[in-house]
Amino acid sequence: MTVAFSGFGQKALPFLKALNFHQRREWFVENRDLFESELRDPFGDLVETLSERFAVVGLGLRGDRKKSLFRINRDVRFAKDKRPYNRHLSAILSPDGTKMEQGVLFVYIGLERCFAAVAWWQPGPALLLAMRQAIGTRPGEFRALIKALKQNRLELDPEGCMKRTPRGFEHVTDIDLVAAIRNRHFVVRHEIDPAGIHSAALADELVDFTMRAKPLLDWGRAIEGKVPVNQAPDR
Template sequence: MARDTYLFFLLILITVLMHYFTEDFVAFFKELAKNNHKDWFHENKKRYETSIKKPFEAFVGEMIREIQQLEPNLQIEPKDCVLRINRDIRFSKDKSPYNLHYTAFISSKGCKDKSIPGIFLRFSPEMVGIMGGCFGPSKEQLHNIRTAINKSPKTFRNLLEDKDFVQKFGEIRGETMKRIPKEWQEACEKEPLIANKQFYFVGEEAPGLISSSVLVEEMMTYWQTMRPVNEYLLKAIQ
C-alpha cells in the first residue's frame, strides 16, 4: 500500500511539473492591458516574477533541451532567447512601457540575430504564436536565399507544399520587392517568392494551451514541422 501511495503522489507531482504556467499568466496580461504603467507593474512585480518570468524561462529551458536531443550543436541559454517585457518606445507614438505578450526566439544565436532560422514563440491572452524562418536577413543573406531557390525552385516549393507544413503554417510570409531588378525578373516568374525580402511563417494555437500539460509536446510538434524549411534557409544563408 505504501508503494502504491508513493507512486500515486509521484504521478501527481509529475503532472504538476508538466504545467509550466498557471491561468494567472493570461490573467496578468489582461490586467496589464488595462493598467499599462510603471506603478501597476511595480505593485505586481512579484506576481510577474512568479507567474510570467520564471516559468517562461523554465519552459524555454525545457524546449532547448528537447531540441538538443535532435540538434546537439544548439548551445544556448534561456536568458539569450527570452525578450524583455519592456517595449522600445523611443520611436513609437504609443508610450505604453510594457508588451502585452511574452516572447522567445530559440536558435543558435537567440534573440541577438533574428536572421538565423529558429522557432519564435509569442504567448499572449489572445493566442500562442509559433513562427519560423528568416525574419530579417541581411542583403547578402537575402541574395543567397534567392540564389538557392532559383537553382531549384521545385525543391523549395515541395517543402512549402508538405501537408503538415501547410496545415500548421499555411504559407511563407514577408515583405516583397516593389520593383523587381532585371536580374531577378525571370526567376520571379518561375517562383514568385524570390521577390520576398523576408521568409517567415506563422502558426497559431488557442491561449488555453499555455497552461496545458502538453505545451512542450505541442511546441515540439511545430518545431519538427518547421525544421525542413528552417534547415533549407539556414543552409542557404550560410
Template sequence: MTDLNFTPKTFELLEGLAANNEKAWYDDHRDEFDAYVRQPFAMMLELATDCLTGAPVPLAGGSKTMFRQNRDVRFSKDKSPYSTHVSGVLTPSGTKAEKEGLVYVQLESSGGMIACGYYKLSPAALGPIRDKIVDEPEEFATVLKDLESAGLSFSDEDKLTKMPRGYDAYSEHEYADYLKLKSFVTMVHLGRGAWLDGDIVDCIVDYAKSCASLLKFGRIVDTD
C-alpha cells in the first residue's frame, strides 16, 4: 500500500471538471488538479515501473507517458477543451510511441480502468498475429489459459462478423473466432476504492503480470 495523495478531493476535482469543462474553471483549479490528480498519477506509473523492472515483460512509464488533459478538438464535433479523465501507459520502451503492447491506466470520477494488450491494430499488424494464432495454437492456448486464470478475457470491441480477408480457409480452426478480433485487449474496471485505499500500484502490477503471455505473444508485430 502506497500513499499517492489520491483522496476524495481527487474525485471532487474530476467531477468538477466534468460539470465545468471550460478553461476558466480549469485555470482556477489547475494547481489542485496537478496536486491531487496528475502528479499522483505520474508517481503511480513510476512506482509500477519499479515493481515491473524484473517482471517477465518489463514495462515503464511516468509523467512522459501520460496523455495531455487538453483535447485536440480540431476534427471533433465535441469541442469540450479537456478530457474528463486522466490516463497514461506503461510500455516496453517507456514511451508513448509503442507498438509492442502496453498497459493503459485511466482514472475517472467513478474510479477507472486498466487495460492491456494491442488496441485497434492496422491490417498489417494484425496479419502476423492472426498467422501466429493459426500456426501456433498451443502458444495461443497458453495466453487464453493465463488470462482465464486471472479472470480476464478479450474484449470483442470492433470484432468482425465474418472471417477477415485471406482467412476464409481457417473458418473451422479451433480459434477461428479470435481471428475476427481487430484488437487483442483485456480490461478491468475499478471503483474508487482501489485509488483511495492505496492499492492501485499493486493492481496495475498484478494485472501486467497476468497479461505477460499476451504481451509476449504479440511481439511478432513489426515495429519499423
C-alpha cells in the first residue's frame, strides 16, 4: 500500500550538505538511517503518490520506489572526480515506470537547487529526427505547442542547443523554427523552492506543473508513435 507523501524530512538538505563535506563510505554507512528516513523513503513516497495521482488524471506517467529513484552513489569509473556520492537525489516517472523511456517527469532534490522537468531528453536518433521533421513540415502544430506552454507559464529550455542547423534542414529559415530544430532535447522546467520540499503540498505543486507541461508530452507522443526506423540525424 502506498504511503502518502508528507514531505521530505527537515534534515534532508543538511544531510546532503554533510555528505558533500565528508564523502566517505564510513560516514555514509554510519548515517544511512538518516539518509533513508529524511530523503530516500520520502522520495519513494512522493514518486508513488504522484504515480497514483497521474493515473487518475490520465497523464501516462508512473513509477515506484524501487525502479524510479537514482542511486546516491556516483559512477566514478571514468570520472576525474572520484567523490563517491552525489550532492543530490533524483527520480524519474515514465510511461512504463522505468528509466529507459522518453517523455518523462524528472524530479531533482539537490544541495544547490531543487527542480522538476518534463522532458524528451537525448531522444534516440530516429525520434530526434522525427521531432525536427515535425517542426519543419508542420510548423503550425509546433507553434501551437509553444503557445500552449506559454499560456501555462512554461517555455522550452534551450540547454544543449546546437550552434548550427543540422544537415537536411537548411531550407528552414524562420528564426523560431531554426532555433527549435537545433535542440537536442525538448524540456520544460519548474524550480522548486527548497523550503517547500518539507510539505505534502509539493505533490500538488508537481501535479500542477506536469499538467501544465502536458502539451509537450502530447506533442512528443504523437510523433513517437510514428517514428521511422533506420534514420539518424546530425547530432
